[in-house]
Amino acid sequence: MKKTLTRFIATAMLLAAAFGACLPARAQGDGETNRQLLAAAKDDDQQSLLAALQRGAAVDAMNRIGDTALITACKQGDTAMARTLIEHGANVGHASAPGVTPLMAAAYGGFDEIVALLLAHGADLFTTDRVGKTAMEYAAGQGQTKVVSRLLDAGVDVNRLYKNDLTALMWAAGYDRAETVQLLLARGANPALKDNRGMTAKDIAVQTKSARASGVLSAG
Known part of the structure; x- marks a missing residue:
């Protein structure tokens, strides 16, 4: 019994070594x-x-x-x-x-x-x-206007509603990204849309003391 077990272990070790040698370099x-x-x-x-x-x-x-x-x-x-x-x-x-x-x-x-x-x-x-x-919310919130424009060109609806019914315009307004707000308005963003609290982009800009974005929205 002991000899049989010894032979089994030895065989298993040899097989393992042979298998390992056959593995591609990436796996090893x-x-x-x-x-x-x-x-x-x-x-x-x-x-x-x-x-x-x-x-x-x-x-x-x-x-x-x-x-x-x-x-x-x-x-x-x-x-x-x-x-x-x-x-x-x-x-x-x-x-x-x-x-x-x-x-x-x-x-x-x-x-x-x-x-x-x-x-x-x-x-x-x-x-x-x-x-x-989404990527649009990241871009709009950071005021990455060129990226926002590219995402719109790629097929994102300018008035798409995101979590809590926020739009890209609201994200840009809340972080005082005036240039991005201007772009979104020029591309057809609706400033009258409201989030799930009943707030428009301008309301959000006022609440967050985003003066430049508020000014753009007031002028628009």
């Missing part, structure tokens, strides 16, 4: 190469990022909060790195733990070229994060 080295990929994205190091990909790093590897290298590139406004990652198959729809997608990250930062790149590769305009915000 994922942990370290993935860390290198994520570090390269964080450090804005294109050369190291390419090297990690060539060594078999998973292009959609995630850090502790679920950010991929692509999300990091979008947060940092690195168009070249974002393009490289997409060309290597990065998922443009991947969301981090808080639900932030590459498109949301780029919209928040006002990185219009990256937004265009993501949209060209199928990024979803209407995905929401964990609190119900």
Whole structure:
């Protein structure tokens, strides 16, 4: 019995070793190469990022909060790195733990070229994060006027209602983004719409002491 068990263990070890030798380099080295990929994205190091990909790093590897290298590139406004990652198959729809997608990250930062790149590769305009915000709300709230314009051109209804019946105009007004308010009005935003509290964009601007946005809305 003892000899049989010994032979069984020895055989199992040999099989395990043989199986491991047959695994592709990517499967064996994922942990370290993935860390290198994520570090390269964080450090804005294109050369190291390419090297990690060539060594078999998973292009959609995630850090502790679920950010991929692509999300990091979008947060940092690195168009070249974002393009490289997409060309290597990065998922443009991947969301981090808080639900932030590459498109949301780029919209928040006002990185219009990256937004265009993501949209060209199928990024979803209407995905929401964990609190119900879309890329448009990120852009409008931050006053990223060029991005707001691009999202409208891509098919977002200027009077679309978001969570709590807020519109992009209300988001821009509440954060005193006067230039974005002007653009939205020019593109057909309806200032008479009300949120679920019965407040218009101007009411919100007054409440938040957003003087410039209030002035634009009063003039309009």
